[in-house]
């Protein structure tokens with residue numbers, strides 16, 4: 001096994017990431033929390049390029065939770081500005097690499113400028129056939145299920161569906177990301193071992209990988225480590241990080 005080629009079919013198809021620990025990373029260096037958020041952007045880039053090189057189908061990154069509005073106003077403000085800047089600078093590169101970008105969450109609470117940037121980025125990359133990158137922003141797993149429930153209730157009220165038609169499959173179809181493979185690997189950085197209202201329904205069978213490193217420290221190597229761990233858990237046979245890495249180079 002050691003030197004043989006790893007089959008790409010063993011890779012996770014959909015990786016979800018809770019990018020946590022920006023604030024603590026900054027604090028450990030005596031810097032303000034927002035310094036951590038700014039440095040987190042490079043880790044996002046590394047994760048996207050690493051996953052794309054591996055041939056992963058979809059990556060969903062938790063950037064801002066529906067609970068994160070409770071943070072101090074100036075931190076929220078910096079995060080919103082950072083989204084706008086990053087969308088402006090990165091989207092062309094994603095497009096050039098045939099990647100598709102989508103923002104998942106309740107976008108109505110964002111300011112007009114940000115909503116416009118999001119719509120432009122999504123429209124530019126909509127026909128791309130490479131990896132799908134979902135940015136979960138103002139997203140909550142409970143919100144996702146609530147919205148699906150409302151849509152289904154509306155259809156029942158209109159007589160388009162009957163109560164007996166409601167099945168797990170039907171609920172799945174009404175959730176965000178219904179068109180993507182189920183999440184098979186969840187990664188959370190910073191040592192916290194909880195879901196923090198990220199995808200709930202979609203994580204039903206995901207393998208969960210918790211690493212103590214803070215998000216700004218997350219590298220391509222960290223991604224390889226997580227994927228190697230996943231393959232060794234899920235497939236009940238051993239593979240090495242080198243074999244996963246070889247897939248990136250092939």
Ligand code: IPE
Pocket residue numbers: 019020021022023024025063064065068079190215
């Ligand atoms: C994750 O880092 C980024 C966001 C939630 C936007 P945190 O800001 O949660 O950093 P810690 O957990 O306080 O260290």
Ligand code: IPE
Pocket residue numbers: 018019020021062063064065068192194196
């Ligand atoms: C979860 O991290 C949300 C994001 C990474 C965007 P938090 O740091 O906000 O979660 P809690 O508050 O520790 O549960």
Ligand code: MG
Pocket residue numbers: 020021022
């Ligand atoms: Mg946190």
